[in-house]
Amino acid sequence: MNSDEFRKAAHAAVDEIIDYYDTVQDRRVVSNVAPGYLRNLLPSAPPEDGEKWEDIQKDIESKIMPGLTHWQSPHFMAFYPASATYPSMLGELYSAAFTAPAFNWLCSPAVTELETIVLDWLGRLLHLPKCYMSDGEGGGVIQGSASEATVTAIVAARERYLSNECKGLEGEEMERKRAEVRVRLVALGGEQSHSSAAKGALIAGVRYKSIPCRLQDDLALTGAGLQSMLDECEEEGLQPFFLTTTLGTTATCAVDRFGEIKDVIQSYPEIWVHVDAAYAGAALVCEEYKHLTEHLHAFDSFDMNMHKWLLTNFDASCMYVKRRRNLTDALSITRSYLRNDFSDSGLVTDYRDWQIPLGRRFRSLKIWFVLRTYGVSGLKAHIRNHVKLGELFHSLVLSRPDLFKVPTPPAFALTVLTVVPRTATTAIPTTNGTTKTDVADGVMRDDANTNTSNDHLSAANKATKEVYELINSRGEIYLTSGVVEGVYAIRVVSANPKAEEKYLRNAFDILVRTTKEVLDNSDSEEGKLANGKAGRE
Numbered sequence: 001m002n003s004d005e006f007r008k009a010a011h012a013a014v015d016e017i018i019d020y021y022d023t024v025q026d027r028r029v030v031s032n033v034a035p036g037y038l039r040n041l042l043p044s045a046p047p048e049d050g051e052k053w054e055d056i057q058k059d060i061e062s063k064i065m066p067g068l069t070h071w072q073s074p075h076f077m078a079f080y081p082a083s084a085t086y087p088s089m090l091g092e093l094y095s096a097a098f099t100a101p102a103f104n105w106l107c108s109p110a111v112t113e114l115e116t117i118v119l120d121w122l123g124r125l126l127h128l129p130k131c132y133m134s135d136g137e138g139g140g141v142i143q144g145s146a147s148e149a150t151v152t153a154i155v156a157a158r159e160r161y162l163s164n165e166c167k168g169l170e171g172e173e174m175e176r177k178r179a180e181v182r183v184r185l186v187a188l189g190g191e192q193s194h195s196s197a198a199k200g201a202l203i204a205g206v207r208y209k210s211i212p213c214r215l216q217d218d219l220a221l222t223g224a225g226l227q228s229m230l231d232e233c234e235e236e237g238l239q240p241f242f243l244t245t246t247l248g249t250t251a252t253c254a255v256d257r258f259g260e261i262k263d264v265i266q267s268y269p270e271i272w273v274h275v276d277a278a279y280a281g282a283a284l285v286c287e288e289y290k291h292l293t294e295h296l297h298a299f300d301s302f303d304m305n306m307h308k309w310l311l312t313n314f315d316a317s318c319m320y321v322k323r324r325r326n327l328t329d330a331l332s333i334t335r336s337y338l339r340n341d342f343s344d345s346g347l348v349t350d351y352r353d354w355q356i357p358l359g360r361r362f363r364s365l366k367i368w369f370v371l372r373t374y375g376v377s378g379l380k381a382h383i384r385n386h387v388k389l390g391e392l393f394h395s396l397v398l399s400r401p402d403l404f405k406v407p408t409p410p411a412f413a414l415t416v417l418t419v420v421p422r423t424a425t426t427a428i429p430t431t432n433g434t435t436k437t438d439v440a441d442g443v444m445r446d447d448a449n450t451n452t453s454n455d456h457l458s459a460a461n462k463a464t465k466e467v468y469e470l471i472n473s474r475g476e477i478y479l480t481s482g483v484v485e486g487v488y489a490i491r492v493v494s495a496n497p498k499a500e501e502k503y504l505r506n507a508f509d510i511l512v513r514t515t516k517e518v519l520d521n522s523d524s525e526e527g528k529l530a531n532g533k534a535g536r537e
Contacts (some may be wrong), residue, residue: 002140024074033067073478073497074494077492079493080250080309081495081496086149087311088311088370089370091369101359103358104352112350115351115364123381126285128284130323131297131322132320134349137324142317143318149274150244155203156326156330161239164330165176186234187244198210198277206242209229211229214485219252220255223264226265230264230268241270247292249413253279253411255280269448272300272301274301275299275303281304284304300323302316303317307372317457319330327354390493393415401420404515407489417492417517419463464489464490469519479507490511
């Protein structure tokens with residue numbers, strides 16, 4: 001493909017992308033192809049001779065589109081959003097054109113320096129403490145995902161802990177000490193922490209223990225819960241070295257009690273505390289969420305994904321550390337072929353020492369383009385619009401107490417709901433036999449201690465699961481579910497750039513209609529069973 005052919009192909013591709021975005025709401029949101037569908041559509045080997053772009057492009061619609069779930073559709077209300085905008089796409093286009101592995105400053109100075117600058121911009125925009133900025137001992141780095149950031153933090157924390165434990169030792173004596181300590185190391189995380197915390201511990205070769213989180217605490221990790229786990233570890237002879245905390249958990253968007261955690265962790269300075277704010281961290285651009293950063297200066301690292309809620313396409317996970325030397329001490333291995341005068345001088349940043357891989361893409365371009373295109377006011381308006389839409393949806397759910405309950409408070413545009421079966425009372429029991437009968441602002445609390453049968457919980461879970469599965473099977477909207485404290489719940493979050501009130505109202509109408517259908521069918525089945533029993537009697 002020469003320059004003229006590329007220009008023509010690029011115009012055609014951009015036109016098709018624009019058409020796709022303009023009409024994505026008209027497509028079935030979730031793919032319904034069978035596993036292996038694509039192998040039946042493609043030849044068993046690449047063509048012997050090159051094909052024309054026009055022929056290749058046709059296969060996007062006929063072969064690729066049927067196997068896509070459309071995350072940019074306003075009908076996509078599952079998981080958390082994976083945003084993409086035209087400015088971020090342009091950043092990717094330039095990045096692909098420049099194609100610099102950028103493992104050190106000399107590879108392309110602009111790649112390194114722009115990353116440092118835009119992450120400082122973003123850090124200040126997020127109201128992060130000054131200790132995370134590059135003009136001090138800290139700084140930011142773009143990772144591939146929040147999971148990658150967590151693994152990186154765990155490895156750095158492990159090496160910092162082992163280094164402190166082996167201080168003053170050398171050679172074989174040091175290696176023996178490292179081996180003795182390492183078998184006792186344990187990473188901790190709240191029960192609602194992302195699975196990457198446990199996976200990171202697995203990769204780092206250490207144990208992992210999960211700290212229980214209670215529904216009465218809105219499923220947040222508390223100081224008391226942390227202290228209890230630390231005491232338990234001490235009794236078991238384990239040495240905690242890392243803690244994952246969360247600003248916006250996956251299941252319910254709960255925020256851990258950072259103030260309480262800070263108070264506890266002051267007595268354990270050897271523990272590295274990481275804040276996973278993958279989705280909800282984007283809301284920190286708004287002043288009304290600034291209070292959530294109040295205690296972050298006491299922790300060691302923070303990560304949020306611009307590619308979730310902040311208008312930048314995947315991958316753009318922004319990790320900040322309070323002391324960048326903790327990363328470079330753990331991850332720096334400089335072979336002779338990587339040495340150069342600039343790196344050796346210590347006057348430049350080599351981001352290869354801040355991450356697991358060696359090479360890296362020019363990801364800061366798309367962040368730069370997004371920040372400049374939307375501006376601070378545009379980013380704030382984007383977040384506030386979705387929060388407002390989430391509040392609207394929550395109010396709609398509360399308007400039908402005959403059909404729905406909300407087990408946890410709505411947060412960051414996410415609403416979690418359960419179906420109320422007609423055979424149940426106004427309470428939904430927990431797995432420990434108590435009943436949530438206290439309802440404040442439509443949110444169930446487990447303050448009551450009334451004993452009840454698990455039949456209510458089973459009926460609610462069964463109905464909720466049936467509603468969820470029926471909705472997704474029809475493909476009008478796409479939702480995800482979760483289980484919190486034994487309660488099966490449906491999650492609804494509409495936070496991509498095409499989200500609008502009309503789509504949320506449509507989703508609510510679908511929920512109401514489907515719930516009535518499921519409950520009516522349940523009544524019919526119970527009636528048949530009752531009539532059959534009466535006939536036998």
